[in-house]
Amino acid sequence: MNKLFAANFSRLKKDKPFWICNLFMIAFSIFLQITYCRSIEDFTFVLDEMVFTYCTFVGILLAAFVSLFIGTEYSDGTIRNKMIIGHTRTAIYLTNLFTCCFAGLVMCFSFILPTLIIGIPLFGFFSADLRSILLLLFLSFAMTFAFVSLLTLVSMLRQNRAIASVINILGVFILLFFAAYINARLQEPKTYDSYIYETDSGQIAEEAEEPNPYYLTGGKRKMYQFLFDALPTGQAIQLTQMQPHDPVVSALSSAGICLIASGVGIVVFKRKDIK
Amino acid sequence: MEYILTADALSKHYGNFKALDRFTMHIPKGSIYGFVGKNGAGKTTFIRLICGLQKPTKGTYTLYGTKNTHKNIGMCRRRMGAVVETPSIYLDMTAEENLKEQYRILGLPSFADIPELLCLVGLNDTGKKKAKNFSLGMRQRLGIAVALAGSPDFLVLDEPVNGLDPQGIIEMRELILKLNREKQITVLISSHILDELSRLATCYGFIDNGRMIKEIGAKELEAACRKCIRIQVSAIKPLTLTLDSMGIDYHILSDTMADVFAKINISQLALALSKQDCDILSVTEREETLESYYVNLIGGARNE
Numbered sequence: 001m002n003k004l005f006a007a008n009f010s011r012l013k014k015d016k017p018f019w020i021c022n023l024f025m026i027a028f029s030i031f032l033q034i035t036y037c038r039s040i041e042d043f044t045f046v047l048d049e050m051v052f053t054y055c056t057f058v059g060i061l062l063a064a065f066v067s068l069f070i071g072t073e074y075s076d077g078t079i080r081n082k083m084i085i086g087h088t089r090t091a092i093y094l095t096n097l098f099t100c101c102f103a104g105l106v107m108c109f110s111f112i113l114p115t116l117i118i119g120i121p122l123f124g125f126f127s128a129d130l131r132s133i134l135l136l137l138f139l140s141f142a143m144t145f146a147f148v149s150l151l152t153l154v155s156m157l158r159q160n161r162a163i164a165s166v167i168n169i170l171g172v173f174i175l176l177f178f179a180a181y182i183n184a185r186l187q188e189p190k191t192y193d194s195y196i197y198e199t200d201s202g203q204i205a206e207e208a209e210e211p212n213p214y215y216l217t218g219g220k221r222k223m224y225q226f227l228f229d230a231l232p233t234g235q236a237i238q239l240t241q242m243q244p245h246d247p248v249v250s251a252l253s254s255a256g257i258c259l260i261a262s263g264v265g266i267v268v269f270k271r272k273d274i275k
Numbered sequence: 276m277e278y279i280l281t282a283d284a285l286s287k288h289y290g291n292f293k294a295l296d297r298f299t300m301h302i303p304k305g306s307i308y309g310f311v312g313k314n315g316a317g318k319t320t321f322i323r324l325i326c327g328l329q330k331p332t333k334g335t336y337t338l339y340g341t342k343n344t345h346k347n348i349g350m351c352r353r354r355m356g357a358v359v360e361t362p363s364i365y366l367d368m369t370a371e372e373n374l375k376e377q378y379r380i381l382g383l384p385s386f387a388d389i390p391e392l393l394c395l396v397g398l399n400d401t402g403k404k405k406a407k408n409f410s411l412g413m414r415q416r417l418g419i420a421v422a423l424a425g426s427p428d429f430l431v432l433d434e435p436v437n438g439l440d441p442q443g444i445i446e447m448r449e450l451i452l453k454l455n456r457e458k459q460i461t462v463l464i465s466s467h468i469l470d471e472l473s474r475l476a477t478c479y480g481f482i483d484n485g486r487m488i489k490e491i492g493a494k495e496l497e498a499a500c501r502k503c504i505r506i507q508v509s510a511i512k513p514l515t516l517t518l519d520s521m522g523i524d525y526h527i528l529s530d531t532m533a534d535v536f537a538k539i540n541i542s543q544l545a546l547a548l549s550k551q552d553c554d555i556l557s558v559t560e561r562e563e564t565l566e567s568y569y570v571n572l573i574g575g576a577r578n579e
Binding site for chain 1: 323327349360364377381382
């Protein structure tokens, strides 16, 4: 596997989509801080509010990067070179997975480091305690690996680079919208507040507090909450807001996604007919 | 005879379609094996199987004496190089970068051989030009260079001259001959361009509908395709005696028919035979090309 890693990392070093994604992360971090800095007179900002913003974007960037990085092996036919000289399919799958995980981490740090370097002098150090920041950092990396595992699964099993790219990018967006919908349902208030208003005839009327029919309760609420904690995109929203509901469920879910996606991917890839 | 690769009753099915059906093959060491068959006959499927890209449905093949089911088959494949269908090269890299990448995959410690390898395939002056800007011929040659990294002694080329211009075809032929003669590399070339194959191959395998129809050496094939005169006579013995006395090469086909491999004076032959009460019934000139041999073999003539 060392030989495959050497080849993959050498390719990653020259991979344009990888560097474009990293440049985007750096540019986005700088843009965010300039925007916050310009409104600092009207609002108070702390470093914590911006440092995990990358969680929402890293999935989208990885969808593009992983599809292109692995898809090139199929479109250029170079995956055959690895197989012909006797590398096992498991080794090929795992080296691609780990290389993309590494690329995902680099993308995260491409946002985190400029945010810290520019953000600490501007906004001061984290207001939250360091342990919870490190926990969030760990959860965000676990979420990144979960994203990479799912994207690698699709890219390794679809030999057509264009189709794999479309499935991955659309998939991440659909999961993001789904997570946003779940979040909106979970944020529904339990009741509509009572309010007083003036009628057309000038009389004062009062509406009593009413229960919200869209408020989730019981098992349904638990299921929605579990999905929101378990989905990588749900975690992305929670981490961006620095409000993980249940870090244990999120961490276990990321680990589970990594294991199941990679396990299924390796088994199917081993049986796959390569053209 | 020592064989690099043998296939025994190898089958590959895609659903109900039998791409290979109890296919057998024997590739002698040091040969240039011409793998002949029409499009869809099963050539590429067989190559994909021996390269480990796909698994056989039934049957086995043996590479360097190791069966495909043996755990060491991966190690044996390190001794082979292949270009399957299109050259396997990174289009966004230069020729040298592509070779460095392959060297890393192979775990070769030094890149010192790369200039020599590029020179061998005639790509030593491509500089920083990326493979996506190469001509088809250059890409094919780079694909071969990548396959040659690691110094294999068995090279598999799937339709290497497809789409090449006449100059490209000549260069490819010279390269293959050079690799076979100078580096003693056994080559398996699949093609349906028979004329081109006939200039290279030392033995042939004809495949049709996933089955090996015939394996034949170049000398045997040459003999079968040799220009000759087919003579039908009333008795074969007087003919053979006469031809022997004339020192002429011939091949007996039946009790009344023989192929004569020389330009003969028919009047003299007729006179000599009539003295032995033997009549000439018919004389026809015959010349079979590899193409007609192949068409006859797969029953193309019957279908016409």
